[in-house]
Amino acid sequence: MDEIQIASLLKSSELFPIPQGLKLSYGTAGFRGDAKLLESTVYRVGILSALRSLKLGSSTIGLMITASHNKVSDNGIKVSDPSGGMLSQEWEPFADQIANAASPQELVSLIREFVEKEEIKIGEYKAAEVWLGRDSRPSGESLLRAAEIGVDSVLGSVSVDIGVLTTPQLHWMVRAKNKGLKATENNYFENLSTSFRCLVDLIPINGNNKFEISKLLVDGANGVGGQKIEMLRGSLSNLDLEIRNTGRDGGVLNEGVGADFVQKEKVLPLGFGLKDVGMRCASLDGDADRLVYFYVPSDSTSDVKVELLDGDKILSLFALFMKEQLNVLDDGKEGKQSRLGVVQTAYANGASTDYLKQLGLDVVFAKTGVKHLHEKAAEFDIGIYFEANGHGTILFSESFLSWLVTKQKDLTTKGQGGSEEQKAVSRLVAVSNLINQAVGDALSGVLLVEVILQHIGWSIQKWNELYKDLPSRQIKVEVPDRTAVVTTSQETEALRPLGIQDAINSEIKNYSRGRAFIRPSGTEDVVRVYAEASTQEAADSLANSVAELVKSFLGSS
Numbered sequence: 001m002d003e004i005q006i007a008s009l010l011k012s013s014e015l016f017p018i019p020q021g022l023k024l025s026y027g028t029a030g031f032r033g034d035a036k037l038l039e040s041t042v043y044r045v046g047i048l049s050a051l052r053s054l055k056l057g058s059s060t061i062g063l064m065i066t067a068s069h070n071k072v073s074d075n076g077i078k079v080s081d082p083s084g085g086m087l088s089q090e091w092e093p094f095a096d097q098i099a100n101a102a103s104p105q106e107l108v109s110l111i112r113e114f115v116e117k118e119e120i121k122i123g124e125y126k127a128a129e130v131w132l133g134r135d136s137r138p139s140g141e142s143l144l145r146a147a148e149i150g151v152d153s154v155l156g157s158v159s160v161d162i163g164v165l166t167t168p169q170l171h172w173m174v175r176a177k178n179k180g181l182k183a184t185e186n187n188y189f190e191n192l193s194t195s196f197r198c199l200v201d202l203i204p205i206n207g208n209n210k211f212e213i214s215k216l217l218v219d220g221a222n223g224v225g226g227q228k229i230e231m232l233r234g235s236l237s238n239l240d241l242e243i244r245n246t247g248r249d250g251g252v253l254n255e256g257v258g259a260d261f262v263q264k265e266k267v268l269p270l271g272f273g274l275k276d277v278g279m280r281c282a283s284l285d286g287d288a289d290r291l292v293y294f295y296v297p298s299d300s301t302s303d304v305k306v307e308l309l310d311g312d313k314i315l316s317l318f319a320l321f322m323k324e325q326l327n328v329l330d331d332g333k334e335g336k337q338s339r340l341g342v343v344q345t346a347y348a349n350g351a352s353t354d355y356l357k358q359l360g361l362d363v364v365f366a367k368t369g370v371k372h373l374h375e376k377a378a379e380f381d382i383g384i385y386f387e388a389n390g391h392g393t394i395l396f397s398e399s400f401l402s403w404l405v406t407k408q409k410d411l412t413t414k415g416q417g418g419s420e421e422q423k424a425v426s427r428l429v430a431v432s433n434l435i436n437q438a439v440g441d442a443l444s445g446v447l448l449v450e451v452i453l454q455h456i457g458w459s460i461q462k463w464n465e466l467y468k469d470l471p472s473r474q475i476k477v478e479v480p481d482r483t484a485v486v487t488t489s490q491e492t493e494a495l496r497p498l499g500i501q502d503a504i505n506s507e508i509k510n511y512s513r514g515r516a517f518i519r520p521s522g523t524e525d526v527v528r529v530y531a532e533a534s535t536q537e538a539a540d541s542l543a544n545s546v547a548e549l550v551k552s553f554l555g556s557s
């Protein structure tokens with residue numbers, strides 16, 4: 001790094017002193033915290049993003065200002081690599097180091113060391129490019145300015161403000177840009193509506209599709225997702241949407257609304273009630289990378305109940321549909337035995353895993369965090385991953401996709417345009433275009449769920465009957481230091497504090513079909529407790545007992 005670069009970094013970093021006592025860790029999906037404390041962090045991640053771009057031959061990197069499901073006064077940063085996936089985990093330790101550097105001098109010295117180690121050429125190659133997006137949080141605008149200053153302080157780097165977006169939109173745009181494709185927000189919407197239309201056109205006309213398109217009610221979490229799905233609505237046919245909690249009617253982001261709230265608390269979001277009995281409802285999270293479905297059952301009285309169809313159920317629906325299409329190909333004479341696999345985490349309901357195995361699928365497990373699931377799903381021809389919280393997507397390997405596209409052309413050339421095989425191939429190609437290949441995306445997820453339900457002629461109630469969830473409960477426990485909990489790689493057992501796992505195991509033994517685990521959250525300052533058992537009372541009781549163990553081993557704050 002030359003003197004001019006060092007001077008530029010020192011000068012800009014003086015503008016963003018690190019708040020006293022701030023200690024951050026990169027976490028499950030980037031940095032999160034009280035928005036008022038994050039300017040220095042965002043500025044520093046701006047520098048990191050520019051360096052990442054230079055390291056990768058000036059490919060475009062995405063930097064998203066969001067704290068997703070967290071409260072509106074929080075904010076955070078997610079970084080998209082050129083592929084559209086999360087920042088390579090190899091760079092997380094550097095992110096941690098610079099986010100916590102105590103002074104401009106320490107910051108510059110860490111950067112200098114890293115630049116030398118990684119052999120990053122500043123000012124010797126094409127300019128670095130970082131695309132910046134933000135969700136609807138009020139703190140987003142000023143934090144985005146801090147990110148810009150960070151990017152611009154790496155000489156020859158360019159920051160581009162893309163504006164208010166969902167997180168998956170930014171990831172999609174970054175991926176498209178680096179593949180040399182059209183990458184605007186309009187292109188994103190066009191891509192969704194075209195591939196959705198294509199799947200609608202391929203719905204069988206004989207068979208059981210006497211399905212009447214009923215209205216879908218969408219909870220927009222008072223965030224950016226509600227606004228964007230409204231923009232998309234105009235270009236969709238075959239879908240009747242009513243969007244609530246758009247944030248325009250005074251509602252607060254994620255407060256009593258949104259996918260995280262509905263899935264964790266198992267209650268209806270604000271704005272939904274008895275009037276909606278039986279209707280198909282979907283809930284997005286604060287930056288629209290998560291999706292869950294739900295409905296109010298007909299036996300609800302004044303005590304309104306909710307039936308939740310979480311990420312596991314969405315995964316099961318997708319798996320069923322994809323398997324049906326692949327079976328047509330695998331049965332064909334020139335068929336290809338394709339590898340379809342699914343990825344879940346420890347939070348997956350035991351009943352969903354049993355169901356997926358019964359379907360004959362390869363089920364593998366990963367640690368919480370899409371970055372972990374994505375990696376495993378990419379090992380299949382078609383890999384479907386979902387966290388129970390509704391974050392997931394379907395990945396197609398490059399080689400399988402190009403096989404599909406060639407097959408599609410061959411069948412058309414041979415005049416087999418209308419064959420079952422050709423339709424199955426076309427559906428798979430359309431799914432690969434519709435579903436976000438970069439990251440879980442609630443908007444593309446909604447469209448795929450809706451078209452699959454139309455295709456098989458199912459109501460939400462029928463879909464819910466795929467399997468019956470084992471009752472479960474999640475609890476957050478506030479402790480003085482959540483990092484005192486260390487788990488095994490799949491997070492099913494706690495290695496520290498010593499003795500806690502034995503105590504949890506003794507509790508579990510008291511419950512029929514009991515299962516429980518603890519892990520430190522990577523997005524909130526809490527330890528999470530998950531428990532399932534044969535009845536709701538038992539699951540609640542097991543979760544409470546484990547939460548008490550957490551408090552007794554770690555203290556409560």
Ligand code: G16
Binds near residue numbers: 067
């Ligand atoms: C992020 C990650 C998800 C993860 C969630 C909760 O979601 O992208 O993969 O499941 O955090 O993580 P934790 O349990 O560690 O707090 P989001 O939607 O908040 O960005």
